[in-house]
Amino acid sequence: MRYPILFVVLSFxxxxxxxxxxxxxxxxSYVVVIGVDKxxxxxxxEFTYKISNPEVGSASVPNTPDEPAAEIVTVQxxxxxxxxxxxxxxxxxxxxxxxxxVIVTSEELxxxxxxxxxxxxxxxxxxxxxxxxxxxxxxxxxxxxxNNEPLVETRPHKxxxxxxxxxxxxxxxxxxxxHRFFQITEGDADLFLGIYAxxxxxxxxxxxxxxxxxxxxxxxxxQGGSPTQFMGSAVFKEGQMIDTIDGEETRLVHxxxxxxxxxxxxxxIPDPILPEFFVSxxxxxxxEPVINIDYYPNKPTEINVHVKxxxxxxxxxxxxPYTQNLEYRKKLEEEIVKRLEDKTEAFIKKTQxxxxxxxxxxxxxxxxxxxxxxxxxxxxxHKNIYPNAKINVTYELDTLEFGKMIDDSDLxxxxx
Numbered sequence: 471m472r473y474p475i476l477f478v479v480l481s482f483x484x485x486x487x488x489x490x491x492x493x494x495x496x497x498x499s500y501v502v503v504i505g506v507d508k509x510x511x512x513x514x515x516e517f518t519y520k521i522s523n524p525e526v527g528s529a530s531v532p533n534t535p536d537e538p539a540a541e542i543v544t545v546q547x548x549x550x551x552x553x554x555x556x557x558x559x560x561x562x563x564x565x566x567x568x569x570x571x572v573i574v575t576s577e578e579l580x581x582x583x584x585x586x587x588x589x590x591x592x593x594x595x596x597x598x599x600x601x602x603x604x605x606x607x608x609x610x611x612x613x614x615x616x617n618n619e620p621l622v623e624t625r626p627h628k629x630x631x632x633x634x635x636x637x638x639x640x641x642x643x644x645x646x647x648x649h650r651f652f653q654i655t656e657g658d659a660d661l662f663l664g665i666y667a668x669x670x671x672x673x674x675x676x677x678x679x680x681x682x683x684x685x686x687x688x689x690x691x692x693q694g695g696s697p698t699q700f701m702g703s704a705v706f707k708e709g710q711m712i713d714t715i716d717g718e719e720t721r722l723v724h725x726x727x728x729x730x731x732x733x734x735x736x737x738x739i740p741d742p743i744l745p746e747f748f749v750s751x752x753x754x755x756x757x758e759p760v761i762n763i764d765y766y767p768n769k770p771t772e773i774n775v776h777v778k779x780x781x782x783x784x785x786x787x788x789x790x791p792y793t794q795n796l797e798y799r800k801k802l803e804e805e806i807v808k809r810l811e812d813k814t815e816a817f818i819k820k821t822q823x824x825x826x827x828x829x830x831x832x833x834x835x836x837x838x839x840x841x842x843x844x845x846x847x848x849x850x851x852h853k854n855i856y857p858n859a860k861i862n863v864t865y866e867l868d869t870l871e872f873g874k875m876i877d878d879s880d881l882x883x884x885x886x
Contacts, residue, residue, distance in 0.1 A: 505611030600649030
């Protein structure tokens with residue numbers, strides 16, 4: 471009888487062993503954002519940690535008027551993990567990185583050859599998750615984190631979660647996880663797109679001729695609100711930043727890349743009848759693009775892409791009766807498709823001539839033409855195949871709707 475009781479007692483002891491390394495929540499500091507900058511010394515970097523205060527904004531602790539929403543600490547180190555232990559000499563609680571949402575790096579560091587050296591350590595630590603978003607800032611990362619003070623959402627972890635999720639869904643910034651960065655970089659074929667952001671406004675004249683997504687961060691005219699802008703992408707080739715593209719070009723990548731997700735977005739085109747006005751429509755793409763690649767070893771490869779989409783007209787300031795006039799309606803449909811095809815053709819030409827590689831992850835669909843990895847690497851997608859390929863992208867407008875209003879007001883009747 472004693473042996474079964476002894477067995478039960480020992481079983482409970484084994485279960486209790488699993489809690490030996492447990493650390494209470496109030497004894498930990500949760501880093502939401504990590505910033506990385508260059509220093510004057512080679513191999514030494516500046517790491518900035520934005521640590522969230524879980525009590526601010528919490529329903530369980532409603533009255534914390536004198537406490538800040540976050541604490542920002544900057545230290546120097548050779549890599550993220552060793553710098554974290556250095557930062558713990560300043561922060562009272564144990565710093566943990568398993569809740570980190572974003573890694574911010576300055577454009578200066580991203581364009582340097584040392585970027586891969588410093589970011590590589592993130593793949594080794596089990597604390598740092600692969601779904602952390604990579605953000606490149608125009609200014610130093612420490613300045614970006616100190617200047618980024620949201621006016622409405624005081625909780626930093628929620629701010630980055632809401633801001634990045636919605637911007638990715640509308641296509642103005644890419645999905646830029648660390649997992650995707652290493653996957654594309656180590657594949658040595660395609661371009662990786664990081665999120666581009668800044669808190670420094672460009673005081674030059676308007677850049678985009680009235681098109682709402684023809685901006686990169688810092689160029690969007692604004693008055694009031696937080697100075698932080700997320701728009702466009704930082705282009706990486708072989709683990710190093712080489713250029714920036716605007717929100718419109720980033721959306722084109724979302725349309726043509728099956729591995730990226732985009733729900734819908736609002737686009738603007740010049741009115742085909744009265745070009746001094748603009749027509750706004752809601753673009754949605756329910757199906758993935760159809761990508762066909764015909765590989766030829768001794769002549770240019772042919773890449774044919776077909777995109778089917780839907781559009782809903784939401785604003786016609788010119789008040790042209792597109793719903794009543796079939797000829798006008800056909801002209802509007804042709805203008806929407808033509809503008810998409812022209813913009814796509816210009817962007818693809820840019821990637822072929824300037825970047826010598828593609829941001830659409832199309833190398834996935836040519837690998838089946840090779841018997842093994844060595845043969846594929848010898849053919850060299852980003853040096854030989856893609857820059858010389860014949861690429862044809864066609865758009866098909868599946869349905870064109872005009873919202874709940876069939877017709878607009880008649881100015882001649884209103885202003886009689």
